[in-house]
Amino acid sequence: MKPTIEKLLRGNQEWAAGKLSEKPAFFTDMAKGQSPKFLWIGCSDSRVPAEQITQTGPGELFVHRNVANLVVPNDINLLSVLQYAVEELKVEDIIVCGHYGCGGVKAALAGQPMGLIDLWIANIKESYNHYESELKSLPEEARTRRLVELNVLEQINNLGKTSVIQNAWAKGTRPTLNGWVYDLATGKINVLHEEITNAEALKTAREFERKRRV
């Protein structure tokens, strides 16, 4: 076996042993079922591990990750995760967490063809187009950072347009939608807006961003 692969498996053995010594029933309890309170939609980037940066553990986050934390309305993968999280697990909060320095966002701004992934990146370009006047006026680095933030807000908006969220909101105020950006350089999360619990709040948040000039 490759040493690099072996290292992962040894890590697993040590982790499992550690958990057992902390709490002998850890795994037998875990195997009974899950009731996470949060759905986390994040980037696939290896530097943004959802559980570690929020100090959560197994059973606490239901997680979906893809390149640039996108909520694409015809993505059956995301939609399945969303429906299961909201309707079956009844999560209380959904977090879309982007991160500064996101390769997907940079690629969208650079516009260099990269093959298949361009189809995916095209969704970020839509975020760009929506806020073009603001973004155009910014120097390059600030523009990338701002597009990371605006891209998260667009994904929050996309979530609000799904039937899963609209049906849930028709019955109550769960789940809340939360747009965050993680800063690789500080380890800290930047909260982009107040928790959104209905369509009106969503519209207000988006209009606010659209009119905003940095």
Ligand code: CO
């Ligand atoms: Co990324």
